[in-house]
Amino acid sequence: MKRLVLIASLLGFAVCMNPAIAKDTSEHLTAQQNKMSYCSKEAAAKDLHGDKRKEFMKECLSKKVDDGKKKLTQQQEKMVKCSKLKFCASRSSLF
Numbered sequence: 001m002k003r004l005v006l007i008a009s010l011l012g013f014a015v016c017m018n019p020a021i022a023k024d025t026s027e028h029l030t031a032q033q034n035k036m037s038y039c040s041k042e043a044a045a046k047d048l049h050g051d052k053r054k055e056f057m058k059e060c061l062s063k064k065v066d067d068g069k070k071k072l073t074q075q076q077e078k079m080v081k082c083s084k085l086k087f088c089a090s091r092s093s094l095f
Helices: 002-027 031-045 050-062 074-085
Strands: none
Protein backbone atom coordinates (compact mmCIF):
# COMPACT_ATOMS: atom_id res chain seq x y z
CA MET A 1 0.00 0.00 0.00
CA LYS A 2 2.82 2.36 0.91
CA ARG A 3 4.54 1.56 -2.37
CA LEU A 4 1.40 2.39 -4.31
CA VAL A 5 1.07 5.76 -2.56
CA LEU A 6 4.76 6.49 -3.12
CA ILE A 7 4.55 5.59 -6.81
CA ALA A 8 1.40 7.67 -7.26
CA SER A 9 3.04 10.62 -5.50
CA LEU A 10 6.16 10.44 -7.66
CA LEU A 11 4.08 10.09 -10.81
CA GLY A 12 1.97 13.10 -9.81
CA PHE A 13 5.09 15.12 -9.07
CA ALA A 14 6.61 14.23 -12.44
CA VAL A 15 3.43 15.24 -14.27
CA CYS A 16 3.26 18.55 -12.38
CA MET A 17 6.90 19.38 -13.11
CA ASN A 18 6.78 18.57 -16.82
CA PRO A 19 5.17 21.87 -17.99
CA ALA A 20 7.69 23.84 -15.95
CA ILE A 21 10.58 22.03 -17.59
CA ALA A 22 9.14 22.52 -21.06
CA LYS A 23 8.63 26.23 -20.42
CA ASP A 24 12.23 26.73 -19.30
CA THR A 25 13.67 25.09 -22.41
CA SER A 26 11.44 27.03 -24.80
CA GLU A 27 12.58 30.36 -23.37
CA HIS A 28 16.23 29.67 -24.20
CA LEU A 29 16.04 29.17 -27.95
CA THR A 30 19.00 30.07 -30.10
CA ALA A 31 18.74 32.65 -32.86
CA GLN A 32 18.64 29.87 -35.46
CA GLN A 33 15.83 28.10 -33.59
CA ASN A 34 13.85 31.34 -33.40
CA LYS A 35 14.39 31.89 -37.11
CA MET A 36 13.29 28.32 -37.89
CA SER A 37 10.16 28.78 -35.80
CA TYR A 38 9.34 32.07 -37.51
CA CYS A 39 9.84 30.66 -41.01
CA SER A 40 7.79 27.58 -40.19
CA LYS A 41 4.91 29.73 -38.94
CA GLU A 42 5.08 31.87 -42.07
CA ALA A 43 5.00 28.77 -44.28
CA ALA A 44 2.00 27.43 -42.37
CA ALA A 45 0.22 30.78 -42.67
CA LYS A 46 0.75 30.66 -46.44
CA ASP A 47 -0.48 27.03 -46.46
CA LEU A 48 2.63 25.79 -48.27
CA HIS A 49 3.27 22.07 -48.68
CA GLY A 50 5.87 19.83 -50.32
CA ASP A 51 8.43 21.38 -52.65
CA LYS A 52 6.93 24.87 -52.34
CA ARG A 53 7.32 24.76 -48.54
CA LYS A 54 10.85 23.40 -48.87
CA GLU A 55 11.81 26.21 -51.26
CA PHE A 56 10.19 28.85 -49.04
CA MET A 57 11.96 27.54 -45.93
CA LYS A 58 15.32 27.53 -47.75
CA GLU A 59 14.89 31.15 -48.81
CA CYS A 60 13.53 32.27 -45.45
CA LEU A 61 16.33 30.63 -43.46
CA SER A 62 19.06 31.95 -45.74
CA LYS A 63 18.00 35.59 -45.36
CA LYS A 64 20.27 37.73 -43.23
CA VAL A 65 18.63 39.39 -40.28
CA ASP A 66 19.59 43.04 -39.83
CA ASP A 67 19.74 43.21 -36.07
CA GLY A 68 21.07 46.75 -35.91
CA LYS A 69 24.76 45.98 -36.09
CA LYS A 70 26.85 47.61 -33.43
CA LYS A 71 28.98 50.49 -34.52
CA LEU A 72 32.67 49.69 -34.45
CA THR A 73 34.74 51.17 -31.67
CA GLN A 74 37.62 53.48 -32.54
CA GLN A 75 40.14 50.68 -31.96
CA GLN A 76 38.17 48.30 -34.19
CA GLU A 77 38.07 50.91 -36.95
CA LYS A 78 41.85 51.28 -36.69
CA MET A 79 42.26 47.53 -36.95
CA VAL A 80 40.11 47.41 -40.08
CA LYS A 81 42.17 50.17 -41.67
CA CYS A 82 45.41 48.42 -40.76
CA SER A 83 44.31 45.14 -42.21
CA LYS A 84 43.45 46.91 -45.48
CA LEU A 85 46.69 48.93 -45.63
CA LYS A 86 48.97 46.14 -44.32
CA PHE A 87 51.68 48.54 -43.19
CA CYS A 88 50.27 50.21 -40.09
CA ALA A 89 52.93 48.81 -37.78
CA SER A 90 55.55 50.90 -39.51
CA ARG A 91 53.28 53.93 -39.93
CA SER A 92 51.78 54.65 -36.54
CA SER A 93 51.32 58.30 -37.51
CA LEU A 94 48.36 57.41 -39.74
CA PHE A 95 46.09 57.64 -36.74
